[in-house]
Amino acid sequence: MTDFSQFHFSQKLTQWYEIHKRDLPWRNTTNPYYIWLSEIILQQTRVVQGMPYYYKFVEAFPTVFDLAAADEAEVLRLWQGLGYYSRARNLHKTAKMVVDEYDGVFPDSYQELLKLKGVGSYTAAAIASFSYNEPVAVLDGNVYRVLSRVFGIETDIASNEAKKVYSEYAQALLPTNNANTHNQAIMEFGAMQCTPGTPSDCMFCIFANECVAHAQGRQAVLPIKSKKVKVKERFFHYFLLEQNEKFVMRKRVGRDVWEGMYDFYLLEPSESSQLDDLLEQDHWLKEVISNAVILNESGNFTHVLTHQKIQTKFWHIRVNADFSLNLPENHAFYNLSEVDDLPKSTLVNNYLTQESKILA
DNA sequence: AACTCGTGGGC
DNA sequence: TGCCCAAGAGT
Numbered sequence: 001m002t003d004f005s006q007f008h009f010s011q012k013l014t015q016w017y018e019i020h021k022r023d024l025p026w027r028n029t030t031n032p033y034y035i036w037l038s039e040i041i042l043q044q045t046r047v048v049q050g051m052p053y054y055y056k057f058v059e060a061f062p063t064v065f066d067l068a069a070a071d072e073a074e075v076l077r078l079w080q081g082l083g084y085y086s087r088a089r090n091l092h093k094t095a096k097m098v099v100d101e102y103d104g105v106f107p108d109s110y111q112e113l114l115k116l117k118g119v120g121s122y123t124a125a126a127i128a129s130f131s132y133n134e135p136v137a138v139l140d141g142n143v144y145r146v147l148s149r150v151f152g153i154e155t156d157i158a159s160n161e162a163k164k165v166y167s168e169y170a171q172a173l174l175p176t177n178n179a180n181t182h183n184q185a186i187m188e189f190g191a192m193q194c195t196p197g198t199p200s201d202c203m204f205c206i207f208a209n210e211c212v213a214h215a216q217g218r219q220a221v222l223p224i225k226s227k228k229v230k231v232k233e234r235f236f237h238y239f240l241l242e243q244n245e246k247f248v249m250r251k252r253v254g255r256d257v258w259e260g261m262y263d264f265y266l267l268e269p270s271e272s273s274q275l276d277d278l279l280e281q282d283h284w285l286k287e288v289i290s291n292a293v294i295l296n297e298s299g300n301f302t303h304v305l306t307h308q309k310i311q312t313k314f315w316h317i318r319v320n321a322d323f324s325l326n327l328p329e330n331h332a333f334y335n336l337s338e339v340d341d342l343p344k345s346t347l348v349n350n351y352l353t354q355e356s357k358i359l360a
Numbered sequence: 361a362a363c364t365c366g367t368g369g370g371c
Numbered sequence: 372t373g374c375c376c377a378a379g380a381g382t
Contacts, residue, residue: 042378049368049377083366086381120380140378160361187378196376197371227362228374255382257365305366306376346367 009150010175010182012206017185020192022047025054027184032106032131033064036094039123040087047191053082064104067095076260076343085343089260090118110136121163129179137170138183139163142190148223149194152212158227229307235272236312238351239265239285242295243319246333249342253330257305262342264314265331272311284328291323296358303347314351316359 021027024047026038037057041050056078061067067075072092079088094116098106106127107113113124121139128134137143144157147169155165174182193205202214213219241248241264249262265285267278279286298314319325327333334342344352 039378044365044377044379045367046369046377081367083368084379086365087379090380118380122379126378138378141376142378191378225376230363255364259365303366307364308366 007210009173009207010178010185013185013189014178014181016193016206017181017188021184021188022192025051025058030131032108032127034058035127035130036106036119036123037091039126040091040118041082043087043123044084045082050082053079061095064095064098064106067092068099072260073343077341080261080343080349081346083346085258085261087118093117094119106131108132110134126183129183133178133180135174135176135179137167137174137179138187139167139170140187142187142194143170144223145196146186146190146194149213149219150207150211152216152218152222154222154224156226157223158225231304232308234308234310235269236310237267237269237273237275237278238263238312238314238348239267240314240316240355241265241288241292241319241325242317243323243325243333244321246335247339248325248327248331249334249339250328250331257308258345260343261345261348263345263348265328275315288319288323288325289317292317292319296355298351298355301347301351303350310347312347312351314355316355 026034029035038050038054041053041057057067060078061070070092072089075092076085076088079085079091082088097116098104107116108128109132110124110128113119113127114121116124119127125136125138128136129138144162144166147153147166148155148157151169153165153169155162157166170186173186193199193201198220199205202208202211202219205211205214208214213222248265250265252258252261252263267282267285269278269281279289294315295318296314296316298316301312301314303310303312339352
């Protein structure tokens, strides 16, 4: 391991931080509830994207008791549009756990925090250091990037050994009496100065004299990250079934995207298909449509996720008022106001927005 | 331990 | 346009 004794890494870093830090709302508190809330929101999420959600959650749920008392659908509805919805489900579970098992008081150590759902090694270190100044180093995407470049670490950050290798550096650099500010500083430095791609002004970086990547002109290739995501293509046919001013919505269950969110009756053929072919495979829907009017057939919606590209066509179906509709499992009728209140994916929301304009 | 889970912005 | 990736965690 590199000898850090003459490096003054933390001193330089925290001095830089005091000058350049952004004034972010969760930095003006040590309340673990607000720290925790902000950290969950910011997982894999940019500050500008998460900020409005932080304000919404603080206003709707000022304390962990308020959050614990809410329904899961209410929490998901507030999370709507932010993505990675397991964060919201775990947020709610953890709030209830803190109330039920910790008497509403957040655990105050890294090891105890790790037991909370949705709180992994990064988030536990963040809460422990930001709220309690416990000397445990945070290791997130920013820290990987800064350490890789400054010390010329070539370990693939997608590999299994990366966490161990980088953690040793991160922990060795952490002053035991200033964990809070140091951890904030190294992440802020990664976000604002040592940015992904090619940073704009490495010339004036506080580590310009020591940085291995700068000396070798390798900022653009460090940190090394190998794995590329395979994108699976899927084909959705969504049927918005309407009868007597009410709409059929389905709660998504199981191991798939948007668990806990609501959508419509769905057919998913393995390849792009025509309606006639779909109906031959689904006699329930065929019977429904034979007692209905097709109000609208949407164009193609292409929705891109990290691992999936979903091609979707929506069918707005008005079922005859006197037809007896026996709904499949997890499906139920909702009026327009209730539909609006249900948590829905951005794909479904984009469609509803367009469809409401067309029908207005 | 590889795979999965969203969305939006930048270039 | 397609690709990267952004304060990761669960399985």
